[in-house]
Amino acid sequence: MSEKRTGAQVMCEALIRNGVEVMFGIPGGAIMPFYYAMWDYRDKLRHVLCRHEQGAGHAAEGYARATGRLGVCIGTSGPGATNLVTAIADAMMDSTPILAITGQVASHVLGKDAFQETDITGITMPITKHNYLVKRAEDLPYVFEEAIYIATTGRPGPVLIDVTKDAQQATIVPDWNIKLDLPGYKPNYRPNLKQVREAIKLILSAKKPLIIAGHGVIMSGAVEELRAFAERTRIPVITTLHGIGAFPEDHPLSIGMPGMHGWVHVNRAIQECDVLFNIGGRFDDRVTGKASTFAPNAKVIHVDIDPSEIGKNVKVTVPIVADARLALQAFLNEFPPDREAFAELHGHASDWMEHIREMQAKHQPKQQYFNRADTENMSLPPHDVYAALTKALNSRGNYRVVTDVGQHQMWAAQLIDWYRPRTHITSGGAGTMGFALPAALGVAIACPNDTVWVICGDGGFQMTNQEMATIVQEGIKNVKVAVINNGYLGMVRQWQELFENKRYSGTPLSGPDFAKLAEAYYWKGITVEHTSQVEAAIEEAYATDGPVLIDFRVEREVNVFPMVPQNKSISEMILESPHKS
Amino acid sequence: MKKHTIVALVQDRPGVLSRVVGLIRRRGFNIESLAVGHSETPGVSRMTIVVEWEDVEQVVKQLYRLIEVLKVSDVTNDPTVEREMALMKLHAPPAKRPEIVALTEVFDAKIVDVGANTMVIEMTGSPAKVQNFIDVIRPYGIREMMRTGRIAMVRGARGHTAEEYVESANGHAERVPVAN
CATH class of the missing domain: 3.40.50.970 (Thiamin diphosphate (ThDP)-binding fold, Pyr/PP domains)
Known part of the structure; x- marks a missing residue:
């Protein structure tokens, strides 16, 4: 060389x-x-x-x-x-x-x-x-x-x-004999076992414990370990927006997403819990709401590979700086081997889970969002798109879903059933509109055997829709786009409706005929205006050997609920619009 | 808000000063003083930063995220030796000089230049002593002043040598493969 x-x-x-x-x-x-x-x-x-x-x-x-x-x-x-x-x-x-x-x-x-x-x-x-x-x-x-x-x-x-x-x-003449000199960069992967034992003590003494699983679980490949940990302790599992897929939502211990658009029973459970085990999440403000009011009764165990995340937003009782997978493995190794040690915890966890499920049944479970009375007179409520899409994803399998930022993103997180890691890809922290279509291009190249669904708003899609040409030039056929088109920058409009007395400043949005735009890029374009056409359109997208865009012209002013207003406690959730027309 | 003195050991690479300052600037904090120079080990610099900070612990943790930062200590509450140097060009007509000379002697300062109507004084000492001297000398008329900002060193055997950070970096940290 x-x-x-x-x-x-x-x-x-x-x-x-x-x-x-x-x-x-x-x-x-x-x-x-x-x-x-x-x-x-x-x-x-x-x-x-x-x-x-x-x-x-x-x-x-x-x-x-x-x-x-x-x-x-x-x-x-x-x-x-x-x-x-x-x-x-x-x-x-x-x-x-x-x-x-x-x-x-x-x-x-x-x-x-x-x-x-x-x-x-x-x-x-x-x-x-x-x-x-x-x-x-x-x-x-x-x-x-x-x-x-x-x-x-x-x-x-x-x-x-x-x-x-x-x-x-x-x-x-390149010198490939490289020895890295990084004295200031030594990530700590292995957990301190003393801290792990401290955390186990806390967990075993808990009456209302909760696990929050974040992005770190997926990045470190700790999905199996998380499952083993949850099943061993029988602690209910919350998955954050980026933790979606870290724990299968059909698992009996899965309770769903927390935070600003999380489920009521999840946020209530957080407010009631006595031990909160955060594995690979960073207590983002969209999760905690007003941080000083977050999980007031909880002792917090926080596992994160980045020491600067610990104690940043939420006070932590047991900090563990480590890779999520190695940390969970350490927990599994350090757990007492006998069943008796867990008997008391399992008893409490089972009562606690029953209580959470009761709250879930009372406060608008997921299913209610598919058949709400106030969507009856709409020709195409957005939820119908998600219902049909979920059905298609579940029956066909092999999918990745890439979402953009806004209402459609929260609906996707809430309404689709998530089972596997890296199937839900979105822009979380930065909230970058225009992320979805180009990101899907990368996903489609990485996963040629999966159908890559882009779910995007009409606002975000117009920010980067030129990448439709790239997808065609590269011969990529496994990208299908669902534009949830409500003619608004919908999430901002929702805030304006709820908190600014419907002052729709800068949010009404006209777009092109998205199906025609797609056709101009040599895609197949389909326009859907009524619930009755949704399933057929999705079928056609699957049947088409090439990229497809479906323009779902949904009801314009539908809101994402539940919702925690910004910088409010997650105890203060809004469940429906106060401006019922 | 409390004034904090932070001592950081950093690798001497282009941009490192900018990275450290940027992290502080991001929160809108004003840096009161910052002194950087070589440490006892080649390739490693030592910085002393004085700022008013609310949550110094968080900022210290974030400084550690910078690749070139080896060690950060908040020495505000530690017993330290702190020094600062100031150069002052005074308005010093011949009639005023004896008074100025007397004051510099009291404060252990040095006269390093004498011009027709000016004198340059070098004052080194604890930041409080330097400030005290400046207050006393100001009525004579300071035309120009320059301060180095403070440097701080923890007393006794405590503290951190640069060497222990450089030498412990044996190759690089393990790489944990991702499972799925």
Whole structure:
């Protein structure tokens, strides 16, 4: 391996060495040497040409979220790089391992306002786990190795490498004998057993214990361990928005989603519980509501790989800094072996579960949302779309669902039955409208045997719908889009209805004829205006050998309930609109 | 809000100062002073940051998220030696000089430059002593002043050498494979 290489060739080889197979990007002046080199490696490195760098970034995220592997996106300097910013911020908030590679102007003109120069390492400093400006080709092997290591280990996250054009062009003999020098980065995977034993004591003495399972369970691959833990202790399990799929919703111990649009019985249970075991969740404010009022009676055990998450939003009794899977394994090992030790806990847990199920039966269980009296006169209540889609997903299997941000996203989280990890992919922390379609492009490439459903609002879809062209160019057939089209920026409209006296400022939204738009991109487009057409449209989507968009023109002013108003206690849930017409 | 003195050991790489400052800026805190320089170990710098912070513990934890940060300590309540240096260019017409000279002697300050109508004084000491000197000298007319910001070191054997952080980094942390 002592042959001469250009910096750009080194970049390709570094990616291949680290198992990268797909990259999403757009070329431009400062990144052209990399594209020149890429051509020679095209058998091993597939390049997907996106229509906007934000799309490339979200596609890399979708790829990473569907597989747990590194997603890679590429942009040129200046606007190419700044267009990646939203996706990078999104990946930072949702702990998604992506590598963003950007071209930079030549090092001798850096800082001189050269054509398409932007200080992208400066811009992305607060929204990357780490970033690099590389000015010498000799540094590329080390930087790529370190960057990918940082992106994919510990709490995963986005890393950006900005490479000057001259560093890509320079010829060097790369030194692949790399020993990482990261004295300040040592993620702690293994839990402190003393803390684990402390937590077990707390759990065994609980009368009303709860498990909250977050994204960490899925990222660490701890689904089996979580199930074993729950079954051993018989503690009810809550799954957060990103924890969806970490625990099957048909399991008798599953009780559903908490938070702003969580179920009443889940939020009530949190407020009543005495021990709260959070595994791999970060107590986001959309989960806790007003944090000072959250779980007032609970002693909290918090397992997180990121020490800075512990005690950030909620006071913690037993902190455990560890990988979720290794932590759960430690619990399973440290649990007392005899059944008697659990007898008391099982007794309490069973009474507690009965109480939760009673609350669930009383306060609008999921089924009621499918057949509500107030939807009777609507030609297409959005819930009917979800009912039909759920039926199709359950009967056909092999699916991934990618949602955008807004009402449709919350309905999807609430109304679809979720069973498996990495089947529900959404933009949670950043709440990035426009995430779904490009992310689905990445998911579809990662999971060619699954049907990838995009559920999206008419607002978010218009932010990145150009990626329909990418999907066609790449010959991707397994993407089906359901636009939940209500002609509003629906979630904002909902807030305006509920808290601002229906002052619909800036929310009514006209769109194109989405079916025609899809046809223009050589997709199949279907328009659905009535409940009676929903099932047939979904069937047609499945029967079509190619991407399909269904424009579901749903009732315009339907709200997502239950709802906790922002910065209110999760005890204060709104169950229906006060402005009944 | 309480004033905190934070000492951080960081790898000496481009951008590290910007990352540390950015993390503090994100919350809208103002940095009162910040002093950076080489530590006893090549490749490692030591920073002393003085800020008014509410939840210093959280910020310290977040500083640890920065890849190049090796060690962060809030030494506010520790016994420390704290020093700061100030350079002052005074308006010093010949008639006023004897008074100024007398004051610098009392405060253990040094006169490092004398011009036709100016004097430059170097004052080193605890931040309180430096401030005290400035207050006393200000009536004579300070034309220019520069302060280094404080540096702080924990007294006795406690504290952290840079070496223990660099040398303990043997290769890199384990990589835990994802199961599903």
